[in-house]
Amino acid sequence: MFDLQSLVRENIRNLVPYSSARGEFQGTARIFLDANENSFGSPINRNYSRYPDPLQSKIKERVAELNNVSPSQIFVGNGSDEAIDLLIRVFCRPAVDSVVVCPPTYGMYEVSAAINDVAVQRANLTPAFELDVDAVKERLKPETKLIFLCSPNNPTGNLLGEEAIFDVLRSFNGIVVVDEAYIHFSGKQSLINRLSDYPNLVILQTFSKAWGLAGLRVGLAFGSPKIIGLLNCVKPPYNVSEVAQEQVLSAISKESKVVETVDAIVRQRTELSARLAELSIVSTVYRSDANFLLVRVENAKSIYEFLLDQKIVVRNRSSVVLCDECLRITVGTPDENTLLIEALKEYEKSAVH
Numbered sequence: 145m146f147d148l149q150s151l152v153r154e155n156i157r158n159l160v161p162y163s164s165a166r167g168e169f170q171g172t173a174r175i176f177l178d179a180n181e182n183s184f185g186s187p188i189n190r191n192y193s194r195y196p197d198p199l200q201s202k203i204k205e206r207v208a209e210l211n212n213v214s215p216s217q218i219f220v221g222n223g224s225d226e227a228i229d230l231l232i233r234v235f236c237r238p239a240v241d242s243v244v245v246c247p248p249t250y251g252m253y254e255v256s257a258a259i260n261d262v263a264v265q266r267a268n269l270t271p272a273f274e275l276d277v278d279a280v281k282e283r284l285k286p287e288t289k290l291i292f293l294c295s296p297n298n299p300t301g302n303l304l305g306e307e308a309i310f311d312v313l314r315s316f317n318g319i320v321v322v323d324e325a326y327i328h329f330s331g332k333q334s335l336i337n338r339l340s341d342y343p344n345l346v347i348l349q350t351f352s353k354a355w356g357l358a359g360l361r362v363g364l365a366f367g368s369p370k371i372i373g374l375l376n377c378v379k380p381p382y383n384v385s386e387v388a389q390e391q392v393l394s395a396i397s398k399e400s401k402v403v404e405t406v407d408a409i410v411r412q413r414t415e416l417s418a419r420l421a422e423l424s425i426v427s428t429v430y431r432s433d434a435n436f437l438l439v440r441v442e443n444a445k446s447i448y449e450f451l452l453d454q455k456i457v458v459r460n461r462s463s464v465v466l467c468d469e470c471l472r473i474t475v476g477t478p479d480e481n482t483l484l485i486e487a488l489k490e491y492e493k494s495a496v497h
């Protein structure tokens with residue numbers, strides 16, 4: 145049976161969280177002299193002399209409406225990378241516990257684990273980039289606290305099968321983190337609406353991709369109010385700046401514009417995929433549910449360097465398991481994609497085959 149309390153590190157269970165001035169007193173007052181802020185204001189046009197809302201309640205209210213959950217089920221972080229780190233710190237004892245990841249996948253899960261001195265067990269995806277549920281189950285030990293799944297997966301681009309994810313959720317008494325950074329490009333529903341079925345499910349989303357706000361550093365975690373409460377206890381008190389909170393709120397009020405850009409990116413994905421597939425140097429363009437394409441080519445290193453010479457930067461993923469000779473290419477604007485294709489045709493002509 146899933147027992148959250150017994151999963152949590154003892155020092156976190158006993159933690160008395162930092163109590164910030166803005167956390168203790170909320171609401172309006174005549175004068176605020178409680179937080180050692182500068183009452184004379186900021187030296188720039190806009191005033192940022194006050195600490196931001198530590199629990200980002202305005203953002204949570206709007207995100208809760210959009211996703212049909214309660215604000216208590218939402219964590220807002222300094223990018224979803226912060227949520228990844230906090231999940232490891234809440235559940236994994238350094239040098240004792242472990243996490244499972246499914247390569248090829250997002251590198252931050254392993255890096256965050258390594259920073260926290262937490263061991264990583266790898267259950268590779270199948271050659272078709274599907275979840276290998278048996279391999280995941282074989283990696284599970286009493287010390288396994290978290291499983292990181294990424295759907296749509298980075299760098300392969302595909303959604304993982306829902307039934308496989310549910311199978312993992314049912315067969316594991318720790319936390320299953322499903323990273324949905326790219327879900328808005330997939331045309332599929334988020335697993336947020338399955339949170340009530342799986343108390344061990346945590347979903348990550350971000351404002352960095354579909355929302356076009358990577359520079360603001362704002363990410364989201366969705367889970368049970370108890371799990372979200374633990375993340376809030378451990379996070380730095382003012383983890384999301386006032387500027388970031390303002391701009392995210394303003395973006396949420398323009399959601400229809402985001403839907404339009406996502407549609408445009410998905411159309412460009414189809415077109416770019418077709419144009420890449422026509423090139424003789426391309427052997428496979430993998431199906432993508434995200435805003436990038438994984439492309440297997442004749443000589444990834446040489447093509448990567450040729451593109452760099454043309455000041456076009458893509459990601460060479462050749463050194464990653466199951467991705468040899470693969471480039472990961474973000475879908476750009478129509479002009480950017482045309483420039484890319486022209487450069488690749490140039491390479492085709494010049495390359496000695």
Ligand SMILES: *Cc1c(COP(=O)(O)O)cnc(C)c1O
Pocket residue numbers: 222223224225226250294298323325349350351352353358361362363
């Ligand atoms: C880009 C990306 C993120 C986003 O991280 P942020 O810290 O929110 O910018 C998360 N997960 C995956 C798999 C990604 O590719």
